[in-house]
Amino acid sequence: MSFPVQKSDAQWQAELASKQAESVAFQVTRHAATERPFTGKYEAHWADGSYHCICCGAKLFDSDTKFDAGCGWPSFSEAIPGAIQENVDRSHGMVRVETVCAQCGAHLGHVFPDGPQPTGLRYCMNSAALDFEKPE
Numbered sequence: 001m002s003f004p005v006q007k008s009d010a011q012w013q014a015e016l017a018s019k020q021a022e023s024v025a026f027q028v029t030r031h032a033a034t035e036r037p038f039t040g041k042y043e044a045h046w047a048d049g050s051y052h053c054i055c056c057g058a059k060l061f062d063s064d065t066k067f068d069a070g071c072g073w074p075s076f077s078e079a080i081p082g083a084i085q086e087n088v089d090r091s092h093g094m095v096r097v098e099t100v101c102a103q104c105g106a107h108l109g110h111v112f113p114d115g116p117q118p119t120g121l122r123y124c125m126n127s128a129a130l131d132f133e134k135p136e
Helices: 009-018 025-031
Strands: 050-053 059-062 084-089 096-101 107-112 122-125 130-133
Touching: 009 025, 025 107, 059 122, 084 107
Parallel strands: none
Antiparallel strands: 050 059, 050 130, 084 096, 096 107, 107 122
16 A cells, blocks of 8 residues: 555664654554553553654544553544544454554554444554654
8 A cells, every 4th residue: 555654664663763662663563563452651641632653743643532441552532534544454363443544554553343432433552653742
């Protein structure tokens, strides 16, 4: 797939290093790995602000859509419109909906239909794929 922001693996590694991203960020975002549950820095993070793609900086979620799903990963009920692309993921013997950044294609996590109303969605994200910004 083609995304507006394109870089080589070496360029993504350098970009993530410059942002002091978590050590697993490259494997998570560029190779669809998953961080272990309850280990990510944003799983129990409740500050006001917004969550952005660690790779390209695109705004993905507002903090007021974050909720405690008890699953071990940061969970959100609603994404910023147009920020996320969804793909069918048939890996690991199951069918899920993968979420990637619509700007750079970074793997973020998966979305499930078991979240709170009014959306009923649970965007289950890897902390390593996210960056947080406080409001100005």
